[in-house]
Amino acid sequence: MNDSIMSDPVLQKIPESPHFPLLVDELEHTLLAVDQIGTKRIIRDHCKSDSPFTCIETLIVPALEEIGRGWEEGKVSLSQVYMSGRICETIVDAMIPDTDPSRSNSPRVAIAVLEDHHTLGKRIVYSVLRAGGYTVTDYGHGLTVDQLVTNVVRDRIQILLISTLMLAAALRTREAIAGIKKELPGTQVIVGGAPFLFDPELWKEVGADAMGHAATETLEIVKRMTAEV
């Protein structure tokens, strides 16, 4: 999406629209169909250019949340979640570039894949957080516990998201979280990934502050933590 879309003089402010729930529904459907053009059209037709955060909060995030709920219920596939997040990330990046002063309100958030090299989960969460207007430092994948702790302490990260796919890596988050909390007790750590989905007790066992079942749930947790940090 280019900037001219957001400066369209006929744009409507979403909350004033009586068709708002239908719009979210329509956006969800175009995203699930991986229809980039349709998605951009909806944003162009219904978002007011001078209030991108209103657009994000009232239209984009609710649509992504519906998709996230669908994934948790087994009705939506991971590939649809990924493509939806990527499409929304591109749109929001055009609405609020990294240099936009409003991005600086974001807390210091970082994301990483600990030890293993399966990056899809991280990428989805990263896209959804970006689509939610957050600035996120991406530490990449395959990090050792020491590398992760060093990076987080150096950057004084306030909210850290750790993604894992393999059980062994998920168990190692305990060591990483302990190392981080020792240096930065106020840092909030959210974990996610298959081992945490299959064992609902695991996130507590490793000492995390929260677990995200789906990327959009993670966004909600980050929002909540943002108010606290």
Place this chain on the structure above:
Amino acid sequence: MMTGTMTSMQRTLVTLGHSEPDRVPLFLLCTMHGAKELGFSIREYFSRPEYVVKGQVQLQKKYQGDCYYPFFYAAIEIEAWGGDVIYRDDGPPNAGPPIIRSHEEIESVEPPRVGDCACLSKVTETIRGLSAHSRGEVPIIGVVMSPFSVPVMQMGYEAYIELMYEQPDLFWTLIKKNEQFCADWANAQLEAGATAICYFDPVSSTTSTSPELFRKTGFVIAKRTLAKIKGPTAIHLASGRGLPIIDDLVQTGTAALGTSTLEDLRVVKEACRGRLTVIGNLNGIEMRRWTPAMAEASVKDAIARAGRGGGFILSDNHGEIPSQVPDSVLFAISHAVKKWGVYPLDQVPDEG
């Protein structure tokens, strides 16, 4: 190898025929536990076929499971294609960096010849060794990654999803190359003595791909590839959901389905009844912290939900039990299937 009135092979064949054998067969799909049995690191253990043969034979004797499982690790196929494997002490070896770094490289990448790959020869040697031990009494389950799922390791999951949606021609080019390799690799294992092939296809699960997209991709690929495999197959969705696509899976010609703990085993069994044998669905991740009593309760529940009428093999839901699962839990599972899995299952409530 007779733990009831039937051998493991007889028990498995009867249940695959949708009749009730002497008891529910147990496929205890341990790979890394063999290393622990022999006191080796995972890297050492998988370095020689005779170690894996010994490990599998010891595990089968110890827990009295109903199959040998000569599966090394999923990334072995990437090794065969020239990629790196990253070993660790507490989990399965992982695939290293993608061997296909851009979509454009798909045209030039060439599948390896199965017979030329030293890593794959270790597996076929293992199968030959296990075949000598089995003497036809214990099924040997070979493993392939489906042509539709292996690109996750070949190029990374994100790049693969983008390829599927955005460059269908290149997607099919890659699939065609993978299909031939997959069929050749499966047939090499069957020739070495494997009884059946487990076709791992997590990307076909509805967890990963919508049913609509699956019917245009993973389904077509499975149907074509399984037709080239000269032996019986089971499709395993490796923890992914599969209920909405069971009718499609039946049409692929497969005999069995590895199902997820995320789905109700009773519902899956009902959808598969008489058409596909259900394999599953103990939660391998939770298993790590089970007590023996929890293990027994889980086994009893699974048997109550899916055991009646045959067509059910008790197993984990992923196709690989994590190395962190303690011996006490594996023993408890083994004891429980003998206690609660004896047909006609009068000892368990009818949850069907």
